[in-house]
Amino acid sequence: MAEPRPRVWVSQPLYPDIEARLDAWFDVTRTSQVTDHAPDAIAAALAEADGALVTLNDRIGAAEVANALRLRAVANVGVGYNNLDVAALAARGIVATNTPGVLTETTADFGFALMMAAARRITEAEHWLREGRWQGWGFHQLLGADIHGSTLGILGMGRIGQGIARRARGFDMRVLYHNRSRLPEAIERDCAATWVERDALFADADHLVLVLPYTAANHHIVDAAALARMKPTATLTSIARGGLIDEDALADALQAGRLAAAGLDVFEGEPVVNPRLLDCRNVVLTPHIASASLPTRRAMVSLAVDNLIAAMGFGPDAGRPPSVVTAPMAT
Ligand code: DGY
Numbered sequence: 336m337a338e339p340r341p342r343v344w345v346s347q348p349l350y351p352d353i354e355a356r357l358d359a360w361f362d363v364t365r366t367s368q369v370t371d372h373a374p375d376a377i378a379a380a381l382a383e384a385d386g387a388l389v390t391l392n393d394r395i396g397a398a399e400v401a402n403a404l405r406l407r408a409v410a411n412v413g414v415g416y417n418n419l420d421v422a423a424l425a426a427r428g429i430v431a432t433n434t435p436g437v438l439t440e441t442t443a444d445f446g447f448a449l450m451m452a453a454a455r456r457i458t459e460a461e462h463w464l465r466e467g468r469w470q471g472w473g474f475h476q477l478l479g480a481d482i483h484g485s486t487l488g489i490l491g492m493g494r495i496g497q498g499i500a501r502r503a504r505g506f507d508m509r510v511l512y513h514n515r516s517r518l519p520e521a522i523e524r525d526c527a528a529t530w531v532e533r534d535a536l537f538a539d540a541d542h543l544v545l546v547l548p549y550t551a552a553n554h555h556i557v558d559a560a561a562l563a564r565m566k567p568t569a570t571l572t573s574i575a576r577g578g579l580i581d582e583d584a585l586a587d588a589l590q591a592g593r594l595a596a597a598g599l600d601v602f603e604g605e606p607v608v609n610p611r612l613l614d615c616r617n618v619v620l621t622p623h624i625a626s627a628s629l630p631t632r633r634a635m636v637s638l639a640v641d642n643l644i645a646a647m648g649f650g651p652d653a654g655r656p657p658s659v660v661t662a663p664m665a666t
Contacts, residue, residue: 341385341647342405346372346393349412349636354388356640360649361386374399381406386647388412388639396420400427408646411660412639414438414495414626417549417576421661431660432642435494437634438626442574443498445600445625450487450542450572452619453598455479459616480541480568480595482506488540490556491547491575492518492528499544500526511536514547537564542572549576559584562594570596574625577603586611589618600625 343361345354347369357363364380372380372393381387381395381403389395391413397420400406408430411419416433424431452458456479463469463477483506489496492512500510510528513536517523523530537543543565547553557571557580565571571594573580582603588594589612598619602608605623612618626632638657645652646659 341407342383343386343388343643343647344380344384346370346377346380346387346389349388350633353633353636353640357388357643360644360647378402386410386643388643389418391415391418394418395424397423397426400424400429403427403429408432408643408656410639410643410646410656412635415548415576416660417578419660425661430646430656432639432646432656432658433660434635434638434642435658437638438631439494439498441628441631442495442625443502445627446495446499446544446546446572446574447502449574449598449600449619449621449625450544450570451482453570453572453596453617454482454542456596456617458619459596462616480570482508482542484508485541486511486539488512488536488543489528490533490536490543490545492526493546493548495574496544496546497522497526497528499546500528503527508542511539534564537561538566540569541566542570545571545573545575545579547575547579549578554578555581555584557581557585559587562588565594567593568595570594570598572598574600577601577605582609582612585618586615589615 340362343357343363345363345365347366377393377395378399381399385405386408388410395409400423406429409424410432412434414433414435419431421431456477460477485508487503487508487510489499489512492514496512503510504527511531512528513531513533517530562584585597589597596617600621601623608620642656642658644650645656648654
């Protein structure tokens with residue numbers, strides 16, 4: 336009798352033509368509509384699966400894999416993977432993968448656009464106009480901050496941070512960055528970026544952009560003290576993860592005029608947005624769409640599918656998934 340094929344669970348509807356590649360190797364259980372899976376439902380699905388393709392809405396930790404005795408691989412559709420407890424997965428011998436690289440340029444485009452929208456008060460101006468408040472051209476109306484010639488601060492100089500730095504060249508910006516470790520000189524030169532201490536980054540940036548991965552260690556890295564270091568004329572933009580910012584402290588700073596404006600694509604309680612931020616007129620709020628272009632979302636799914644096939648030991652990269660986050664712990 337033929338060996339039964341491994342079973343794969345796909346947690347959300349993605350792109351059928353790309354997902355279909357899984358059918359060559361696995362028996363696939365699909366999810367027909369976008370679903371906010373309860374932890375128990377995730378645990379039940381994983382208990383039956385050898386592999387899973389999940390998105391950042393699906394939180395997988397020790398409890399969800401406790402009965403997942405056959406699970407070998409979890410492929411996350413996303414570069415960020417704070418939805419996965421990688422230590423818990425590694426301890427159970429489960430490979431986790433993510434999708435870096437394919438979303439770099441799209442996400443950098445969006446980060447730059449969000450920073451510009453905050454600085455030039457674009458959504459605020461549109462709301463004002465739609466509310467019928469425009470009585471005529473006004474010399475002092477809706478004055479914003481310049482982008483060109485200003486100082487850009489990038490916290491987290493991975494691929495996306497570097498993409499934003501390269502875009503800044505066209506605007507004659509001075510680029511400062513902070514990373515735990517300094518980048519090789521050749522990359523610094525290519526990005527025309529200078530490493531500075533974190534406090535200096537907050538103090539010197541006219542426009543600060545957060546692009547660092549979220550971990551427990553950098554929870555609320557932007558707190559009241561960090562915000563107090565920023566110029567009152569500065570802007571803060573985040574396309575990383577909501578937990579990096581103390582949103583109440585940010586709302587205090589925006590309301591008190593201690594920070595000119597902010598642009599946020601990510602929120603601590605997503606999809607619920609802190610009501611204090613909703614009350615601030617000087618913040619641009621978008622629903623976690625930095626990587627949301629069709630070609631990029633398709634490329635993310637395609638890479639996640641390749642990762643899963645390889646992590647499960649099939650296809651041309653068998654055993655060598657293109658982007659591994661964590662391999663099983665040695666026992
Ligand atoms: C990611 O990939 O981590 C983004 O937040 C979603 O595209």
